Amino acid sequence: MHLFAPAENELLSVCGFASLKSLSTRLFLVASLFVAVLPEADASAKTRATIAVAANFLEPAQSLATRLESETDYRYTFVSGSTGQLAVQVLRGAPYDLFLAADETRPRTLALRLKTKPPFAYARGVLVLWNRLPNCREGSLADILTDSNLRRLAIADPALSPYGKASDEVLERLKVTDQLETRRVNGFSVAQVFSHAATGNAQAALIAKSQVAKAAAIRGSDCFYELDTDLYEPILQFGLILPNGLENPAIS
DSSP: OEEOOOOTTHHHHTTTOSSHHHHHHHHHHHHOTTGGGSOGGGTTOOEEEEEEEEGGGHHHHHHHHHHHHHHSSEEEEEEEEOHHHHHHHHHTTOOOSEEEOSSSHHHHHHHHHHTOOOOEEEEEEOEEEEEOSTTTTSSOHHHHHTOTTOOOEEEEOTTTOHHHHHHHHHHHHTTOTTTTTTTEEEESSHHHHHHHHHTTSOSEEEEEGGGHHHHHHHOTTSEEEEOOGGGSOOEEEEEEEOGGGTTOTTTO
16 A cells, blocks of 8 residues: 555556557547548538446546547447446446446446447556545554544445445455444445545545545545555456447447
8 A cells, every 4th residue: 555646647547548648549449440431421420429437437438538529520428327236227228338337247247148249348446545534644554444533434335336345355354344344334336435535424435546636636635545456356347338339430
């Protein structure tokens, strides 16, 4: 675990991409390979796509979509939530073109159920402890989590969010699960976990690294610790082009 000050480029490096150029290139591979081959007659048409995106990746996805919209005639709408919630919506027929999940299991399961193309990896998630305690720069991770001043720790629901599952693994490996049983607050997604910390309902929260820049803008004096990745299983994030998106040039 190490303390860091969020920089402007944290949003770009959060999912393992070194620069905006490489990040936008990957999204082009997912969302706009057809730009160069569209017929001239369609050049002025506005092709729209609806993307279901895991809460932790909403802001990076919106940022990339804004760039794509400025360079193409494609337009993107996002629906955000926990991976588990979004997967259920997809199974119930929600009209999404693309599903950007926070895990690998659900996209692979959906690909089999929907008989669509195999999923693809697009990111690797990183857990960060947002700590609002007065002595947030002191002690080890276990010390902070068991501090008597910590009344509530916000964590994503492990049943719905891969980040919640990873958070549970961290607590188990640090052997602090029992000590925090009455102090933990579950959120449906990392977005709700973020809200708990931002509003002061929780003194600490395990959030996604992609949320740090926004958190620091709200509470710049707080501490943000990037957790050692050996404390939890890798959070490999996969995307899936859904049946609606197979013929959509903004996605396929």
